[in-house]
Amino acid sequence: MTLIIVIALVAIVALFVTHPLRRGVAARANLETEVRTADLSTAKEDKYREIRDAEMDRRTGKLSDADWRVLDRQLRAEAVEILHDLDELQPPADA
Amino acid sequence: MDPARKRRIRLVVALSAALLLAAGLAYTSFNASSEAVTPTQLLASTATGRTFQLTGKVVDGSIVHRRDGISFKVRDRVGTTAVPVNYSGTIPDPFRDGREIIITVRKHGAGYTGERDTLITKCPSKFSDTPAPTPGTPA
Amino acid sequence: MATIGQACLLIALGLCVYGAGASIHGGRTGQEAWIVSGRRALFAVAGVVVVAFILLESAFLRSDFHYTVVATHSSTTTPWYYRLAAMWSSQEGSLLLWLTLLSVWSSVALLVIGRRMRDVVPYATAVLLGFGAFFSALLIFTAQPFTRVAVAASEGIGLNPLLRHPSMMIHPVMLYSGYTLFTVPFAFAIGALIVRRVDSEWIRATRFYTLGAWLALSIGVLLGARWSYAELGWGGYWAWDPVENASLLPWLTGTAFLHSAMVQEKRGMLKVWNASLVLATGVLCIIGTFLVRSGILDSIHAFVQEGNTIAWAFTSLICVLIGTSVYLVVSRRGDALKSEASLDSALSREAMFLANNVVLVAIAFVVFWGTFFPLISEAVTGTKSAVGPPWFDRYIVPLALLLVLLTGIGPVISWRRSTLARLWLQLRGPVVVAAVVTVLALALTQAADNLKAVALFAAAAFSISIAVQELWRGTRARQAMTGSGPGRAFVTLIARNRRRYGGYLVHIGIAVMFVGVAASTAFQHSQDVRLRPGQSATVGGYTFLYAKPTARIGQRAGELERIELGSVIRVTRGRRYVTTLRPNRGYYPINAPAIGALTRYFEGESTSEIGLKAGAARDLWIAQRTDITSFTPIIKKGDRLFAKAAQAGLPARTQSLLLGQALRGLVARYVAEAPGAQFRILVSPMVFWLWIGAVLLVLGGLIAAWPTGGGLSGRARARVSARVARDVRAPATP
Numbered sequence: 001m002t003l004i005i006v007i008a009l010v011a012i013v014a015l016f017v018t019h020p021l022r023r024g025v026a027a028r029a030n031l032e033t034e035v036r037t038a039d040l041s042t043a044k045e046d047k048y049r050e051i052r053d054a055e056m057d058r059r060t061g062k063l064s065d066a067d068w069r070v071l072d073r074q075l076r077a078e079a080v081e082i083l084h085d086l087d088e089l090q091p092p093a094d095a
Numbered sequence: 096m097d098p099a100r101k102r103r104i105r106l107v108v109a110l111s112a113a114l115l116l117a118a119g120l121a122y123t124s125f126n127a128s129s130e131a132v133t134p135t136q137l138l139a140s141t142a143t144g145r146t147f148q149l150t151g152k153v154v155d156g157s158i159v160h161r162r163d164g165i166s167f168k169v170r171d172r173v174g175t176t177a178v179p180v181n182y183s184g185t186i187p188d189p190f191r192d193g194r195e196i197i198i199t200v201r202k203h204g205a206g207y208t209g210e211r212d213t214l215i216t217k218c219p220s221k222f223s224d225t226p227a228p229t230p231g232t233p234a
Numbered sequence: 235m236a237t238i239g240q241a242c243l244l245i246a247l248g249l250c251v252y253g254a255g256a257s258i259h260g261g262r263t264g265q266e267a268w269i270v271s272g273r274r275a276l277f278a279v280a281g282v283v284v285v286a287f288i289l290l291e292s293a294f295l296r297s298d299f300h301y302t303v304v305a306t307h308s309s310t311t312t313p314w315y316y317r318l319a320a321m322w323s324s325q326e327g328s329l330l331l332w333l334t335l336l337s338v339w340s341s342v343a344l345l346v347i348g349r350r351m352r353d354v355v356p357y358a359t360a361v362l363l364g365f366g367a368f369f370s371a372l373l374i375f376t377a378q379p380f381t382r383v384a385v386a387a388s389e390g391i392g393l394n395p396l397l398r399h400p401s402m403m404i405h406p407v408m409l410y411s412g413y414t415l416f417t418v419p420f421a422f423a424i425g426a427l428i429v430r431r432v433d434s435e436w437i438r439a440t441r442f443y444t445l446g447a448w449l450a451l452s453i454g455v456l457l458g459a460r461w462s463y464a465e466l467g468w469g470g471y472w473a474w475d476p477v478e479n480a481s482l483l484p485w486l487t488g489t490a491f492l493h494s495a496m497v498q499e500k501r502g503m504l505k506v507w508n509a510s511l512v513l514a515t516g517v518l519c520i521i522g523t524f525l526v527r528s529g530i531l532d533s534i535h536a537f538v539q540e541g542n543t544i545a546w547a548f549t550s551l552i553c554v555l556i557g558t559s560v561y562l563v564v565s566r567r568g569d570a571l572k573s574e575a576s577l578d579s580a581l582s583r584e585a586m587f588l589a590n591n592v593v594l595v596a597i598a599f600v601v602f603w604g605t606f607f608p609l610i611s612e613a614v615t616g617t618k619s620a621v622g623p624p625w626f627d628r629y630i631v632p633l634a635l636l637l638v639l640l641t642g643i644g645p646v647i648s649w650r651r652s653t654l655a656r657l658w659l660q661l662r663g664p665v666v667v668a669a670v671v672t673v674l675a676l677a678l679t680q681a682a683d684n685l686k687a688v689a690l691f692a693a694a695a696f697s698i699s700i701a702v703q704e705l706w707r708g709t710r711a712r713q714a715m716t717g718s719g720p721g722r723a724f725v726t727l728i729a730r731n732r733r734r735y736g737g738y739l740v741h742i743g744i745a746v747m748f749v750g751v752a753a754s755t756a757f758q759h760s761q762d763v764r765l766r767p768g769q770s771a772t773v774g775g776y777t778f779l780y781a782k783p784t785a786r787i788g789q790r791a792g793e794l795e796r797i798e799l800g801s802v803i804r805v806t807r808g809r810r811y812v813t814t815l816r817p818n819r820g821y822y823p824i825n826a827p828a829i830g831a832l833t834r835y836f837e838g839e840s841t842s843e844i845g846l847k848a849g850a851a852r853d854l855w856i857a858q859r860t861d862i863t864s865f866t867p868i869i870k871k872g873d874r875l876f877a878k879a880a881q882a883g884l885p886a887r888t889q890s891l892l893l894g895q896a897l898r899g900l901v902a903r904y905v906a907e908a909p910g911a912q913f914r915i916l917v918s919p920m921v922f923w924l925w926i927g928a929v930l931l932v933l934g935g936l937i938a939a940w941p942t943g944g945g946l947s948g949r950a951r952a953r954v955s956a957r958v959a960r961d962v963r964a965p966a967t968p
Binding site: 002005006009010013016017018019020021023034035038039042043046048050051052053054056057059060061062063064067071076077079080083084 | 242266268433435647649704710950957
Binding site for chain 2: 837
């Protein structure tokens, strides 16, 4: 009885693990682009968040208005750069 | 000065400060430490006024309760050499005859005095060597 | 069942080895099929290991003493919920728990990460499976949980009574969850370094696990401290014991990482530092497990007497981990780990985070050095020496002070650069509060005797008032922006910035805890005293009167579990009645009839149940050490009588009836004669706040770690992206 259970267990596990190999999932294409796009998208989100946080810092008095204007302009320029890089990778329909 | 050079200098200064502090720490730890000894080693050592971290087993039947604490004897893990220790402070729950203990001691006259609250009893991983069938249980 | 359990472990080892190979192969060749297969191997490991875990737990629940590990760590008199916990009081069971948590947590991580980071995932999977292979190999070759004996013992040895405490059921699980959760960011850091993609992506992808690990580890450490305070007849909560330190080390580096990771996310800086921190944290988690499981350092928690094989295995693993980590960081230092920005100013949030990191790592270094000093000194001087708590305190107290100050300044300083004038605007309120607290403490209490404590009070007041001010100003700004009421603004403020405000709550918790620690160590009154009924002792203005002795025979499932010999203590202050405390000492029988039929009921383990009256101003704490030496002659006499009776062939049933009578007689005699007992009495001011701070810390951690959300709300995102879009269309406008 024990033996049967063990054999069944091994069989189930083996089938489960080797399933993708037997089905022969296609090799991935364009990993470079995919990874780069993912990177840039998260960078964009980070930058947006940073812009919003800077606004909050100004409102709570951590940044003077003058400092904030400089910082905000810098951050927006960085965001634009990221958007440009993204555009180069993606079809423009997504923009 | 160009920024790269400036950064390098800052890094070197920070690292040497850290190293200096670490060295100081290391130095004091050697001074403040107490040597870990067995009863045999403790008896052999002549240094007075220093503290030692004594490890060994409590000699069976040697524990005496006094008003201000306890006294007991500690022997080598293997062997019979034993030293008497006076101690006041917390007594850990598992402390009893035959248990392995660690205590920080200082020479005091003919015997040794344990520093307050330094007595540590090792948790025995097993209560006895073999589980034995229980005899009758109280009804 | 045992065979199936053993088979599960073997299958797990096979799967780990296969899966690691498949993942690496898939990662190198880019063949998706192998990568997916490697991932599935990890899921399958979780499946079979959970089966093994359940099989072993059910053996504990059934009290199946065919299993050696059950017979030596559980008994029928152990309550069922402690039987579950008894599993991880054993070497084998706790390694199985490690493996279970590792496989489950890493499976969850891979499922959630899904299709993100597809280049890093295969290597991370391989690292996680590598850990799995290590622990399943240990379970197969050295610490076998499914070892059986042909003839079962009729009764087990039982769970060590010291461990019969609710927090001890959760404490190991939490610590191990922390350790295993930290292996997820560790594995992803390794993967990211291998493929040279060390941007903030791996930090973001694993942030939830880092926060979760930090939270679990915090809970574990705090429960351990609570257990020590409430269960051990010692009254302390931290002793700089190697095993405690081992759990604190990854907590410290993990805390440092949580802060410096934000700098990398925001500024693309500190990449080498972050990678090193997370790798160090992962290694320290393994070292922590190793210290607990190998008994290499003298500790109260010497769970095992000798573990040579395990020690060697762990040492090799740690060497491999350190070697790999150092190699990866050093070889990637030039390109992938290059910083994207540099520190603009020493007056900036990132500089404060850096300072906080330096302090945390310095604390970690001190703790590490002190913990491993016996090994270091043996290597250097040839003699094994150890450093005690005073040595730790000397360094940790000033560093902790600095840390609390930094938790105050950090949040109010802006990113990139700030000015002293700006900073002063933020700090002046809290500085005034801190000054007032200092003056009040000096004027109204005896705090002047202990300036270290006063400094900590001031720093804590400073830090707490800054956090409160932050919440206040944030709410006000939000009110002004959205026009909503203060309550709503407060809630949305926190909900929209959970990580930030959760973090502030953690800061408050830490500061409150430090207040509790400082007050209770600096101003504690303690006394060890021997009392007989009617006698009293006065400690810290409170009079503790030994009113009368108590005794009780505790039974479970028709068997004697323990004999409790205790006392009723009446506490008064002046003429005013305060409370009644009932400490006792529980004697658990030992399973060795040879030492005497009666003696065995008193020579087993014994534990103190403390009497505790907790309060915001002070805790009254008392532990009793019952002295039954005067009963030894009677007990020995009883032993001899029962030995004779057994020889004479008295029926077992009669014997057991007589034994019950004898024990009841002994207990009644104890109450009547009431020999003196040793008491340890503590009056600890404000120690209560340590636990309040702990609860706040956990709450803050929960707010910060709670999954989903945390990103920009739809509206805020639209607003920001519209502003940026304007720039895209007209890049020239400033």
